[in-house]
Amino acid sequence: MIEHQSISIDGKSFQAVTVKLPKTTLLTVSNDKGYIMCGALDVGLLNSVLADRKIVAGRAVGVKTIEQLLAAPLESVTLEAEQYGISAGMIGSEALLRMT
Numbered sequence: 525m526i527e528h529q530s531i532s533i534d535g536k537s538f539q540a541v542t543v544k545l546p547k548t549t550l551l552t553v554s555n556d557k558g559y560i561m562c563g564a565l566d567v568g569l570l571n572s573v574l575a576d577r578k579i580v581a582g583r584a585v586g587v588k589t590i591e592q593l594l595a596a597p598l599e600s601v602t603l604e605a606e607q608y609g610i611s612a613g614m615i616g617s618e619a620l621l622r623m624t
Contacts, residue, residue: 551588558579584599594616
């Protein structure tokens, strides 16, 4: 099952997507500049093999809902995200606001 919802953080709009799969759930919250995602995101791959795409993204682990993803500290971020002032340890919602 796929759930999609528009959410607002401090008046800024984002798209939240939940994909329920067997034994796991994929979570993303994004805008036109970047996204945060659950532990399924491979930041290392984005920083190496896909570096030329300059993807702005962060990864939080151990989250099971969009609300938890927004409140969790990011475990890792892409090199491009660092250009926006986003860093590991930053709360998901704060990282998203830096992408606006």
